[in-house]
Structures are given as C-alpha cells and as structure tokens.
Amino acid sequence: MRALISVSDKSGVENFAKELVKLGYEIISTGGTYKALQNAGIAVIEANEVTKFPECFEGRVKTLNPYIHGGILHRRDKQSHLDQAKELGVEGIDLVCVNLYPFKATIEKTDDFEEIIENIDIGGPAMVRSAAKNHDSVIIVTDVVDYDLVLNNLKNDTNTQEFRRDMMIKAYEHTAAYDAMIANYMNKRFNNGMGAKQFIVGEKVFDTRYGENPHQKGALYEFDKHLSNKFITLKGEASFNNMGDISGAAKIASAFGDDNAVCIVKHGNPCGFAIKDTLLESYTEALKCDPISAFGGVVAVNGVVDLDLAVKMNEIFLEVVFAADFTPEAEVELNKKKRIKLFKQGTSKLEMANDAFNFKIVDGGFVYQDADKVEDDEVRNSELKSKREASEQEVKDMEIAYKVASLTKSNCVVYVKNSAMVAVGMGMTSRVDAAKAALRKAEDLGIDVTGSVLASEAFFPFRDSIDEANKAGVKCVIEPGGSIRDDEIIEAADEYGMSLYFSGKRHFLH
Known part of the structure; x- marks a missing residue:
C-alpha cells in the first residue's frame, strides 16, 4: 500500500505519516512535505523517484x-x-493526503500579483480530484482534522465505501471552494467584483430544525469562521428565523461603537431601540417603544448582560437574547425561563463580520451587490436645508434614527427622542403611510413623540410627511433629499420651524 502526502498545512502530518507507516504504507511526498517527513525520521520516497522526472519550472510541475x-x-x-x-x-x-497552497492567506498579506499567481495550486487540486474520482479504491484526505478519523477507520477495518464517499464529497467541496475563491478574487481585482460568474461559498455551522416553516429544510452557513468563533449557544436551538432576527438586531445594536445600545427585533424589523447610560436603562427605554411587539421578540445587547438586566428581561417572554456576553448570575436568572434562547459572542461588545457584499434570491437566480453601510460621519456631514439648526441632542438622535432607518425595511420612518426610538413605521408602500402608522401606534401606547427627530431612509416625495411630522411635534428631520419637490419639503420645514437636513445618500433596505 502507498500513500501520497503533499500538504501546505503541515500541522499533525508527521504523526499521521508515522501511523500510516505502522499500518504498512509506503509514503511518497514532495518538496517541503518530503523534507519535513525526512527530518522527522520517517521513511519517505520523493515524488520524482516515482515520476522518473525531476521537479521543474521552479516547482510548478x-x-x-x-x-x-x-x-x-x-x-x-x-x-x-x-x-x-x-x-x-x-x-x-x-491514499492521497493533500491540502492546497494558501491562496487566501496570500491575498490577505500581499497585493503582489506575481506572488499571488505562484500561490495558485495546480498539482494539488488535480491529485485531489483524481483521488476523489477513484474513491472506490482510494482514500482522499484534505483536512488535518480528519487525520484521526482516517487512522481509526484503517485500524478498525472500517474503511468502507460509505466512509470513502464522505471523504470524496468533502474533497470536491474543498477544490470547488478553492477555485471559487480564486475566480472571485480575480473578478474583484479586474472586474469590480461583478464578473460573468459569481460564487458564494459558505461552510455549514449547524442544521436548523427546519426552515422558515416546518415543511422546509434549513441550515446555517458562514463566511470566514465568524459564526464558529463568535456565536456561542448557551441555551436553546437557533432556528432559521431566529438567525435572521439575531443578525438584524445585532447589526443595529453594534452600529454605535461602544455605546450601551439595545435593539429589540420582531419579524426582521426593530420595534425598540435605545442608547442610555446603562444597558438596563437602554433596554427599559427600548421596550417602551412597542412592548406588544417585543413580546416573543429577539433582543441584541451591545455589552454584557448583568443580573439586574436579566431580571428586567424576565418580566416578559423573550424568545432570544443575543449579547456580547452574560455574567454567571444573569445566565442563572435567564435560565429560569424555559423557552428562552441565549446566545453570546464571548466579547465585551458585539463584533460584526461586516461582510463586503450581500445578495438576495430572485426567481431563477440572485441579485448581488456591495454591502450598504452608513459611514460614521454621514449624519454630521449632512447639509442643513432649513433656517433652524438642530441642537446637539437632536444631532445625536438623528444619528440613531438615521442608522436604524438604514437597517429597517423600506418604506420606513424612524422617530427618536432622547436617544431612544419612540415610533417606527416600516415595510409600507407609501412613506406617508409609514409615518402615520408609526404615530398611530405611538398614540395607542401613550408615547409622546413631541420634540422627536424623524429619519427617513429615502427622500420625501411630497410635503405630506412633513405635515404629519409637524402634527406630532417633530422638531428635526433628516432624509437623503433628491426629490423634484425638495423645495416644497424645505419650505414646509421652515413653515413649521423644523430643522431639516439632507444626507445626500439613500439607504433602501428591501
């Protein structure tokens, strides 16, 4: 029996080779792997002894x-x-044991195209594909974490076709992901990331019980290990729908740096948000915005949940709490609720992956785009269009309302007062309807929005939204501008003594 070992990641390879030798394998190897095994005292045959041809073209062949x-x-x-x-x-x-040249590590450390080209593996993928194709007779190993699994199967005489088939599937996933990474990089470098083909590759983190509905299958996949490293389950099982809500809530809660932000989400949209001096105050104020929708909702906490906050959270039914971390006492308290699900990152503040792109399924394919982001200075660099200038507190409220609006389904408007969201209207076909719906709910809940800041993620096409805002007592408005009726909007703001700012940038979320 013979095994060919040629790996870029050499962790664990010496022990793997030693164990294979004990099982009766002759080892064939190349380049740096050959030297590493030889230096470890392992009997190894250099590949050119098998090929009867020297390595050539600086190791390319x-x-x-x-x-x-x-x-x-x-x-x-x-x-x-x-x-x-x-x-x-x-x-x-x-047996073929191959992992490929570190293309990802190379493009992360250098922009030197010649070095990048030389770190595109050719022989490795060819051997992986050959071994995977002939998996009826050959074991293909592409991941260091599988060394013990392979050895156990060989030692226990369980080198079955099913086992080799599983390794085959993993091998083709490996080469497919590798080629996709190279193609995506080249398109990013030369075609603005929008090449003739677009490859989206994720690695499974876990299966969900089902998809959006019980008759659908579902699973969570990740890019670049972000979820494996920063999504820790403390209690419960995250569902397909939970993951969408957690992501939406965490994006909003983490959008304000180290501030004590708390966001409550229901069915993909925020129903509560606040930034106060403490996380307890933030949650308390966020809950006031829409306590009815918050029931059974998802809460993201930009910080560490302590006992006092946990006690407050346990006053209603929350389906999910996702936080940077929890104190031991908070965990004990929250675990008193049987149906609650708890997840954390194990950090002091929430840390997002900040993916550079996103995409959406459409019938027959998907649309793909650069990810949207509100820049830190976008609000403070907005242009004052009215006679009245915003106060410093109103500027803070504008920053909150504007960022929340950018992460809320269009058409939407967000009302913020004293660093807490007091009303929100989202997902409407008309912007004025969104404004009216938000105010109607605030009125039903007895929330006074007088003196609040209003943010819209797109321009107001008519002055009617300003008229409605004035009736509610809004004193400051921020929107992108760009309507053919901007002059009417500005005139209405001045008529009511409002501050009006144009950001010059739209943030639709569909």
Missing part, C-alpha cells in the same frame, strides 16, 4: 505525471486496468 495520476486513477475492479498498470509500471496509490 511536480506531480502532473502518469505514474502519479495513473497510480491514483486506475480501477482496481477492472482487470484491463490492472494489466495495463502492470504493463506501464504504474504502482497503485491507495
């Missing part, structure tokens, strides 16, 4: 040879293949 690929690919269940292998002097290779 090592294993692209019939003695290698013939040894991997010939079928052991066909006598004609066995006869031809014998005739050609091709010896079987029964």
Whole structure:
C-alpha cells in the first residue's frame, strides 16, 4: 500500500505519516512535505523517484505525471486496468493526503500579483480530484482534522465505501471552494467584483430544525469562521428565523461603537431601540417603544448582560437574547425561563463580520451587490436645508434614527427622542403611510413623540410627511433629499420651524 502526502498545512502530518507507516504504507511526498517527513525520521520516497522526472519550472510541475495520476486513477475492479498498470509500471496509490497552497492567506498579506499567481495550486487540486474520482479504491484526505478519523477507520477495518464517499464529497467541496475563491478574487481585482460568474461559498455551522416553516429544510452557513468563533449557544436551538432576527438586531445594536445600545427585533424589523447610560436603562427605554411587539421578540445587547438586566428581561417572554456576553448570575436568572434562547459572542461588545457584499434570491437566480453601510460621519456631514439648526441632542438622535432607518425595511420612518426610538413605521408602500402608522401606534401606547427627530431612509416625495411630522411635534428631520419637490419639503420645514437636513445618500433596505 502507498500513500501520497503533499500538504501546505503541515500541522499533525508527521504523526499521521508515522501511523500510516505502522499500518504498512509506503509514503511518497514532495518538496517541503518530503523534507519535513525526512527530518522527522520517517521513511519517505520523493515524488520524482516515482515520476522518473525531476521537479521543474521552479516547482510548478511536480506531480502532473502518469505514474502519479495513473497510480491514483486506475480501477482496481477492472482487470484491463490492472494489466495495463502492470504493463506501464504504474504502482497503485491507495491514499492521497493533500491540502492546497494558501491562496487566501496570500491575498490577505500581499497585493503582489506575481506572488499571488505562484500561490495558485495546480498539482494539488488535480491529485485531489483524481483521488476523489477513484474513491472506490482510494482514500482522499484534505483536512488535518480528519487525520484521526482516517487512522481509526484503517485500524478498525472500517474503511468502507460509505466512509470513502464522505471523504470524496468533502474533497470536491474543498477544490470547488478553492477555485471559487480564486475566480472571485480575480473578478474583484479586474472586474469590480461583478464578473460573468459569481460564487458564494459558505461552510455549514449547524442544521436548523427546519426552515422558515416546518415543511422546509434549513441550515446555517458562514463566511470566514465568524459564526464558529463568535456565536456561542448557551441555551436553546437557533432556528432559521431566529438567525435572521439575531443578525438584524445585532447589526443595529453594534452600529454605535461602544455605546450601551439595545435593539429589540420582531419579524426582521426593530420595534425598540435605545442608547442610555446603562444597558438596563437602554433596554427599559427600548421596550417602551412597542412592548406588544417585543413580546416573543429577539433582543441584541451591545455589552454584557448583568443580573439586574436579566431580571428586567424576565418580566416578559423573550424568545432570544443575543449579547456580547452574560455574567454567571444573569445566565442563572435567564435560565429560569424555559423557552428562552441565549446566545453570546464571548466579547465585551458585539463584533460584526461586516461582510463586503450581500445578495438576495430572485426567481431563477440572485441579485448581488456591495454591502450598504452608513459611514460614521454621514449624519454630521449632512447639509442643513432649513433656517433652524438642530441642537446637539437632536444631532445625536438623528444619528440613531438615521442608522436604524438604514437597517429597517423600506418604506420606513424612524422617530427618536432622547436617544431612544419612540415610533417606527416600516415595510409600507407609501412613506406617508409609514409615518402615520408609526404615530398611530405611538398614540395607542401613550408615547409622546413631541420634540422627536424623524429619519427617513429615502427622500420625501411630497410635503405630506412633513405635515404629519409637524402634527406630532417633530422638531428635526433628516432624509437623503433628491426629490423634484425638495423645495416644497424645505419650505414646509421652515413653515413649521423644523430643522431639516439632507444626507445626500439613500439607504433602501428591501
């Protein structure tokens, strides 16, 4: 039996090779792997002894040879293949252990295109694909975490077709993801990221019980290990819908740096948000905005949940609390609720992946775009259009309202007063309807929005939204501007003595 080992990530490879030798394998290797195994005192055959041809072109060609690929690919269940292998002097290779040149690490550390090109693996993927194709007879290993699994199967005589098939699937996932990463990088470098093909690759974190509804299958996938590293389950099982709400709430709560922000989300949209001196005060104020919708909602906390906050949270039914962390006492308190789900990042403040792109399924495909983001200075650099200038507190409220609006389904308007959201209207077909719906709910809940700041994620097409805002006592408005009736909007603001700011940038969320 022979095993070919050629790896860029050499962690654990020496022990793996030693164990294979004990099991009766001859080891074939190349380049740096050959030297590492030889230095470890392992009997190893250099690949050029098998290929009968030297490595050439500065290592670009090592294993692209019939003695290698013939040894991997010939079928052991066909006598004609066995006869031809014998005739050609091709010896079987029964295990291939390959992981690929570190392309991702290379593009993260350098912009030198020549170095990047030289870190595109050719022979490695070819060997992986060959071994995976012939998995009936060959074990393909592409991940260091599988070394013990492979050894256990060999030692326990459980090297079954099902086992090799699982390794085959993982191998093709590996090469597919590798090629997708290269293609995406080249398109980003030369085609503004919008090439003829777009590859979206995620790694499974866990299966959800089901999708949006019980008859649908669902699973969570991640980019770049963000969720594996920063999504820790303390209690419960995150559902498909939970993950969407958690993401939406966390994006809003984390959008204000180190501030004590708390966001409550229901069905993908914020129904409460506040920034106060303490997280307890923030949650208390956020809850006032819409306590009815908050029942059974998802709360994201930009900080560490302590006992006092946990006690307050337990006053109503919350489905999910996602926080940077929890104190031990807070965990004990929240665990008193049987149906609550608790997740944390294990950090002091929420940290988002800040993905550079996003996409949306449409019938027959998907639309893909650069991710939207509200820049830190977007509000403070907004242009004053009215005679009245906003107070410092109103500027703070504008920053909150504007960021929350950018992460709320269009058409939307957000009312903020004293650093807390007091009304929100979202997902409406008309902007004035969004404004009216928000105010109607605030009135039903007895919330006084007088003196609040109003933010809209897109321009007001008519002055009627300003008229409605005035009736509610709004004193400051921020919107992108850009309507053919902007002059009417400005005139209305001045008529009512409002501050009006145009950001010059739209933040639709559909």
